[in-house]
Amino acid sequence: MANKQVRLSTEELHELKQLMGALLAMLSFWSLFSLDVESMSMLLLGGAVALVAFCCPRWVARIPTLVWRWAGPVMLLLIGTDFILNIPEFIPPLVRMVVLLIIYRMLAPRNLREDKQVILLCLFCVVISGVLTVSLLFAVQILLFAPLAMALLFVICLLDRGKEAKPHVIDWEQFQWSSFIRRVWRVLDLRIILLCAAMFALVVAVSSLLFILTPRFDFNRAIPFLELSTQARSGFSEDVRLGDVSEIQEDNSVALRIDLPGMEAVSAAPYWRMLVLDKYSDGRFRVSHSLRAKPFRIFEERRELSSTALPLSQRRGELWTFYMEGGISRYLPLPGDYGLLRFQKLQNIEWVPEVKVLGLDSVGQNVFSYQVEDLKFNSRFAAGERERAILDSLPLEVESPVEGEEERLAYPLTTLELSMSAPSKDVLGVINQEISGGAELNAADYSRATTSYLWQHFAYSLMPDIEWFMGNDPIVSWLESGSQGHCELFAGAFILLAREAGFPARMVVGYAGGSWNTLEDYFVVRNRDAHAWVEIYDAEDQSWLRVDPTPGRGSSDPEMMVQGSMAFDSGWSAWVDSLRIQWYRRVVNFEQKDQVELAATLKDVLLDYYVAFKEGLSRWGLRLKSWLLHPLKLGSLRPLAMLMVGIVVLGAVWRGRYWLLGLLYRFLRRPKALDPVRRQAGRYMIRLKAKGIETEVMAELQALRFGPEQSLRVAKPVFIRARRALKR
Structure with a gap:
C-alpha cells in the first residue's frame, strides 16, 4: 500500500x-x-x-x-x-x-x-x-x-x-x-529544515557583508529623538547622600570594560575617578552651584579633547578604549593625566578643567565608548589657576555662611566650608587635637595621621552603626558613637576633620579596583567596585593629594604606592563577558576608519587567494606540458598512476552508490520511504512523467517505489530500461 x-x-x-x-x-x-x-x-x-x-x-x-x-x-x-x-x-x-x-x-x-x-x-x-x-x-x-x-x-x-x-x-x-x-x-522534513538553515546562513552572511560595506550612519545624530536618556545611579550623581555609593557595591554587574595596551599598564591599585563633590551639608555631599556653572564649567561640542598636563616626552600613542554601560553616570572615568581623548562622534560635553572632571549632557541607556591616548594614574592632581590663586592666600579658617546664604561661598572656598553647629565643630576640634598632638603638620603628614586614627577606632562595614545625637551632624555623631562604617562615612569624616584643621578637602566618587579577563585580555570594573575617597589640598606642592581613609584599601601613607595582586576573571561568566567585549569592539565601536581597514584587509585576502590560484594553475600547466613532452619518463608516470587509481575508485563508488546508500540507511535505521531504491524509482517516475513518456517501465517503477522492498540487483535492470526510455 x-x-x-x-x-x-x-x-x-x-x-x-x-x-x-x-x-x-x-x-x-x-x-x-x-x-x-x-x-x-x-x-x-x-x-x-x-x-x-x-x-x-x-x-x-x-x-x-x-x-x-x-x-x-x-x-x-x-x-x-x-x-x-x-x-x-x-x-x-x-x-x-x-x-x-x-x-x-x-x-x-x-x-x-x-x-x-x-x-x-x-x-x-x-x-x-x-x-x-x-x-x-x-x-x-x-x-x-x-x-x-x-x-x-x-x-x-x-x-x-x-x-x-x-x-x-x-x-x-x-x-x-x-x-x-x-x-x-x-x-x-529534514530537507526543508536544511534548506531553511542554508537560506538563513546566507541572509546572515549577506547582512554581515552589508554591515561592513555600508557607510556609517549615526542614528542618534540624524534622528535626535532616538537618543534616550535615563537617571544616573544615586552614588554617581551631583548629589550623594551617605550610603548611596555603598548601595551600588551590592550590584555585581559590569560597569566598565577597558581595552588597554597591556595588563602592566594598570596601576596596582587603580582608582577610576569620575566626580568631585565640594559642598557638604547635613550628611550630603554635592557639587556646588558655582562649580556647576561658568567659568569653572565649559559647555562645548567636541570630537576630541587634548590635554597639556602630560609632557610630550611621556606620550607614546598608547590607546585605551573605555566601554561604559548605560545608566551609570553622565560623568566619565578619568583616573589621571592623558594626551588626547576622542569620542566616536561630535559630543556635547561639560568639561571642568579645575577639578579634572568630564561629563556628558545626559545619562544614556546604551553603552558609551571613548578612547584615551597615553592615560596615566595620578595620586596627585595639579591645582588650577583659580584654585591656587584663592587657596594659597587664605587664612586657616573660613567663616560658615549664615542661614539662608548657603551659596554665598563659591568654589574653591566650599572645600573649607563647615556648615554645622558649634558643638559639632567642637567635637572635630577635640579629635584633631588628638590626631596632631598640637604640632603643625603638612597635608601629607596630616593625611597619614588622620587615616591611622580612623583605622584604629573604626572598622569597615556596609551596615554602619550610628547613634544620632540631637543637634549634631550625622558624620560627627558617627565619630562620637560608631564603631564601623562604609566608605562614605570614612571619606566624609576625613573631609570634615581636614576642613576643621584648615586643609581644603573634597570627596571623589568613582570605582576602585577591578579584574583582568584572561580570555580576551581586557580590564573589567564592576559596580561592586564603587567607592568614595578624598582629595586634600597640599599647599606646598600646589596639588590635590589622593587619600583613601577606608580600611583595607592599602597603606595609611598617601604617598606610598600600594602593591596589590591582580584579580583574574575566569570560568563561564568570563567567557560570556568576553562575547560582550567582542560585540563592543566589532559592532558598537565600528566606525569609518575600522570599516576602511576591514575592507582593505578583505581585499588583500581575496587578492592573495587569486594570486595563489593563478600560481597553482601555472604550476599544473607546466607539469602537464612536461608530461606531454616526456610521457614515459619515470617521474611523469607516478602522477599518471595516481590519476588512473582515482578514476577507478570514483567509478567503483558511482557503480556501487545504491549499495552504499542502502548500507547507510540500514545503519541509520531510516524508514522504508527513504530507501535508496525507492527514492531512485521515484526520481525516474518524475522525469518520465515530466516528459510525457508512458511505457511499461512506469508500472515497474511504481512497484519498486510503493511495493515490497527490493534489492539493487532486482531494481538495476528496471533503472536501465528507464534510462533508455528517457534517451529515446
Whole structure:
C-alpha cells in the first residue's frame, strides 16, 4: 500500500500561525525590557497575555466578539491620551502604543494583512530596542526573530486565499497540545529544515557583508529623538547622600570594560575617578552651584579633547578604549593625566578643567565608548589657576555662611566650608587635637595621621552603626558613637576633620579596583567596585593629594604606592563577558576608519587567494606540458598512476552508490520511504512523467517505489530500461 505524505490541515495551519504569532510577541516584549521608557507595567502585561495566548489558547477563544468591536475605539482613545500627557516625550508613548497593538492583533482573529502587521510590529520592537541599546542581547534576539518570522511568513503564504479571504475563527475547544506536536513533528522534513538553515546562513552572511560595506550612519545624530536618556545611579550623581555609593557595591554587574595596551599598564591599585563633590551639608555631599556653572564649567561640542598636563616626552600613542554601560553616570572615568581623548562622534560635553572632571549632557541607556591616548594614574592632581590663586592666600579658617546664604561661598572656598553647629565643630576640634598632638603638620603628614586614627577606632562595614545625637551632624555623631562604617562615612569624616584643621578637602566618587579577563585580555570594573575617597589640598606642592581613609584599601601613607595582586576573571561568566567585549569592539565601536581597514584587509585576502590560484594553475600547466613532452619518463608516470587509481575508485563508488546508500540507511535505521531504491524509482517516475513518456517501465517503477522492498540487483535492470526510455 502506498505511503501517504503527512500534511497539516487548514485548521492546524491556522493554529500554528496563531501560536507562532504569540511566540513573536513574547520575543518582542522581551527585547523592550532593556529600555528604560517607563513602560514596565505595560510590558509585563503584554508578556503575560502572550504567554497565556500561547499556553492556553482556549481561554482566548472564549473572549466575546463584542470585545473586538469596542477594542479599536478604546485603544485609540488611550493612545491619544498617552501621547498628549507625555508631550514632548515621544518614545515611551510610542512603545506603549506598539505593545497595545501587538496585544490586540495577537488575540483577535486575523486575516492575511493583519498577520503581516503582527510581524512588522514585532520587528519594530526588536529593531528599536537594538538601535537604542546596541547590546549583545539584541544580536541574540534578532537571530531568534529572523527564522521565526520567516517560518510564520511561510505558513501565512500557505494559507493565502487572496484578497477576498476573511479572518478564520479557530475552534480551540478541540485543540490538544500532545496531538498537535506529534502532527507537526511528522510533517517536518529534514530537507526543508536544511534548506531553511542554508537560506538563513546566507541572509546572515549577506547582512554581515552589508554591515561592513555600508557607510556609517549615526542614528542618534540624524534622528535626535532616538537618543534616550535615563537617571544616573544615586552614588554617581551631583548629589550623594551617605550610603548611596555603598548601595551600588551590592550590584555585581559590569560597569566598565577597558581595552588597554597591556595588563602592566594598570596601576596596582587603580582608582577610576569620575566626580568631585565640594559642598557638604547635613550628611550630603554635592557639587556646588558655582562649580556647576561658568567659568569653572565649559559647555562645548567636541570630537576630541587634548590635554597639556602630560609632557610630550611621556606620550607614546598608547590607546585605551573605555566601554561604559548605560545608566551609570553622565560623568566619565578619568583616573589621571592623558594626551588626547576622542569620542566616536561630535559630543556635547561639560568639561571642568579645575577639578579634572568630564561629563556628558545626559545619562544614556546604551553603552558609551571613548578612547584615551597615553592615560596615566595620578595620586596627585595639579591645582588650577583659580584654585591656587584663592587657596594659597587664605587664612586657616573660613567663616560658615549664615542661614539662608548657603551659596554665598563659591568654589574653591566650599572645600573649607563647615556648615554645622558649634558643638559639632567642637567635637572635630577635640579629635584633631588628638590626631596632631598640637604640632603643625603638612597635608601629607596630616593625611597619614588622620587615616591611622580612623583605622584604629573604626572598622569597615556596609551596615554602619550610628547613634544620632540631637543637634549634631550625622558624620560627627558617627565619630562620637560608631564603631564601623562604609566608605562614605570614612571619606566624609576625613573631609570634615581636614576642613576643621584648615586643609581644603573634597570627596571623589568613582570605582576602585577591578579584574583582568584572561580570555580576551581586557580590564573589567564592576559596580561592586564603587567607592568614595578624598582629595586634600597640599599647599606646598600646589596639588590635590589622593587619600583613601577606608580600611583595607592599602597603606595609611598617601604617598606610598600600594602593591596589590591582580584579580583574574575566569570560568563561564568570563567567557560570556568576553562575547560582550567582542560585540563592543566589532559592532558598537565600528566606525569609518575600522570599516576602511576591514575592507582593505578583505581585499588583500581575496587578492592573495587569486594570486595563489593563478600560481597553482601555472604550476599544473607546466607539469602537464612536461608530461606531454616526456610521457614515459619515470617521474611523469607516478602522477599518471595516481590519476588512473582515482578514476577507478570514483567509478567503483558511482557503480556501487545504491549499495552504499542502502548500507547507510540500514545503519541509520531510516524508514522504508527513504530507501535508496525507492527514492531512485521515484526520481525516474518524475522525469518520465515530466516528459510525457508512458511505457511499461512506469508500472515497474511504481512497484519498486510503493511495493515490497527490493534489492539493487532486482531494481538495476528496471533503472536501465528507464534510462533508455528517457534517451529515446
